Amino acid sequence: MDQNNIEMIDTELYDQSSDQNYEYDMEQGIDPKKVITRVGLALFAMGFVSQLFQVVINTILTRFLPEVPETNWYIWLLTSVTIIGIGLPVFYLLVRKIPDSPKGEKVKLKISHFLGIFLVCAGAMYLSNLFGTIINFLISLLKGDDIANPALDAMSNNNFAITFLYVALIAPIVEEIIFRKLLLEKLRRFGDIPAMLLSGIAFGLYHMNLAQFVYASVLGIIFAYVVLKTNTIKYTIVLHMMINAMGTSFLPLVSDQNYIAIILMPIWVFTAIIVGILLFVLNRKQIVFHKSSYPIQKSVYILNAGTILFSLFCIIIIVAVTIWG
Structure with a gap:
C-alpha cells in the first residue's frame, strides 16, 4: 500500500469541521432519532415489499405457469426485477427527503492501494465466512439437518x-447504491462508526439467511469505511463485483470436480487471509474515524421503531430459512 495515499484518505475527510456541520444540521432541524428511525422504516418497507412481491409473483406463476419457475433463469430474473424495480425505488422514495450529510471531496485511490483494500476485503470475507460456517455447523447439529443456503443453491442450480x-x-x-450511497449519505453525519455498523449490519440482515449474514455484515462495514474515506461508491462497486465474481466463478469449477480449482482454491483462501491480516495490522494506525458532534445516546441507534422493525423482520425470515429452508 502507498503510505501517503492512506494518510490522504484519513485526513481529507470533510471540508467543514464537525462543529460547523452540527450547527448547520441544528439550523435545518435535524433530529438524529427521527432520521435513524426513518431510515430503519425505509429498510423495513424495502424488505417487506420486496419479499411480498416475490411471494405473490411466485405463487401466481406456480399456479398458472408452473413451467416458468422451473427454468434456470427464473430466480435471477425475479430477483433482479425485485431489487431494481421494487427495493431500490421504495427505499429511495422513503429517504429522499432526509438531508444528505456534509462530506468532503472525492479521493482518488492508487491502484496499489485499491488492490491492498481488495486483499483485506477478501481475507476478511473468508475469515468471517469460516466463523459463520462454524455457527451454521453447530446449529445443523442441533437441528439434525443441513442449514439452507439459498444463494449457494441458486448459484449451483441455475444458468452460469x-x-x-x-x-x-x-x-x-x-446494493452499493442502497447501502453505501443512499443510506450512508443520511447517516454519516452521526459519525463514522455508527454509520459503518448500521450500514454493514443492515446489509448483512438484508441477505435474510444465516449462511451469508456474518461475512456480508463484515464486508458491508469495510465497504462503508472505504466510501466514508473516498466519498464515492465507485471503488466499492468494483470491490463488490470482484468479490462476487470470485465466488460465482470458483463454485462451478469446484462442483465439477476440477482438480486444478480444488487445489488452487484453498491456497488462494489461505493467502488472502494471511496477506489481508498483515496489511490490516501494518496499516491499523492509519485507520481514523470521524466523530460526530451530536450528543446521541448509543441506545438511539438500536432502540427506535425503524431499526427494531427491520431487524425483527429479517431475523424472523432468517430463523424460518434456518429451520424450514
Missing part, C-alpha cells in the same frame, strides 16, 4: 451466464 450477470454485475451496483 445469467447467474454471473446478476451476482457479479447487477447486484453489486444496486
